[in-house]
Amino acid sequence: MSEGLDVILAEIRKKFELRRSKILQDAQQEANKIIKNAEKMAEIEVNKILTEQALRLRGKLIGKALLEVKEQIIKAKQEIFNTIEKKLEDEIKRVVEGKNNKYDYYKALIFFIMESVKAIDESNIIILANERDANLLKKNLSSIKQKLERELNRPLTVTVSDNYIKNIGGVIVRNAAGTKVYYNTLEGRMKQILEKYRVRINKLLFSEINKMMKGLL
Amino acid sequence: MPIINAEEKKIREELRKAEQEAEEIIKKAKKAARKILSRERINNLVQERMKSKLEEIERDVEEIKIRGRRIITMINKIPEENIDKLVEEILAEVFKYE
DSSP: OOOHHHHHHHHHHHHHHHHHHHHHHOOOOOHHHHHHHHHHHHHHHHHHHHHHHHHHHHHHHHOOOOOHHHHHHHHHHHHHHHHHHHHHHHHHHHHHTTTTTTTOOOHHHHHHHOOOOOEEEEEEEEEEEOHHHHHHHHHHHHHHHHHHHHHHSSSSSEEEEOOOOSSSSEEEEETTTTTOOOOOEEHHHHHHHHHHHHHHHHHHHHHHHHHHHHHHH | OOOHHHHHHHHHHHHHHHHHHHHHHHHHHHHHHHHHHOOOHHHHHHHHHHHHHHHHHHHHHHHHHHHHHHHHHHTTOOOHHHHHHHHHHHHHHHHHOO
């Protein structure tokens, strides 16, 4: 072969080699791009599923924990309310039994009757009480009647029922027909006042706790 | 010239092979991509990473419980005299006569 031909062939081979490596290089680049893209898409998919699942799981577990804690706190607070109620009931009994000199139970009883009679606004009234209080009222009926009439400025028929109620103290007052009834027992007053005090108790005893609970819940 | 023609034929053949090789590379890459995007692999990755997420959530749950216990301790430590004071106040209300 002539020297000129060798040069031509070498040139052709060189061009071929360049083309060949370009084809393979492009293919490799394209392959890398495909893999990289797949990894990116997989990462997006994984993160999407992970976020959704984690969020669901978080909501479920945190929600459950919060509910449990909230129930325990409510229970602990209720126990305090129960303690207050029990102590109050004991103190009321002490007043009724005359063991607490700060209060005059008889005066209170007369006031409860007065309050009830005013609320019922009838001329013929029947007072119901427990046996001990009923006997006390019967014994003082005429003076009670006078006091009521003086206060209301009209004549009244007042009867203390022989049907005793079972309670700590206080009265139930009704008209003769039984169409109007006013419950003024100590239990009733206690429950009503306790309910009224719930907000105050909550504020006085649990204000710090409520602040902490707000941060928690 | 016959020599050049023969060489050209040889080169064409080799180029065809290179193109086939290139196609093979792409094919393999696509196969690998399918594997990367397979449901099984994605689920495995999710499971794997979920462990640390779960640990994180469990830490938060524990924190809530600790704070809850702290609040309950505070409730149980409410001074007796505060309760008695309130009882006295309510008692006065029960026996209030004007």
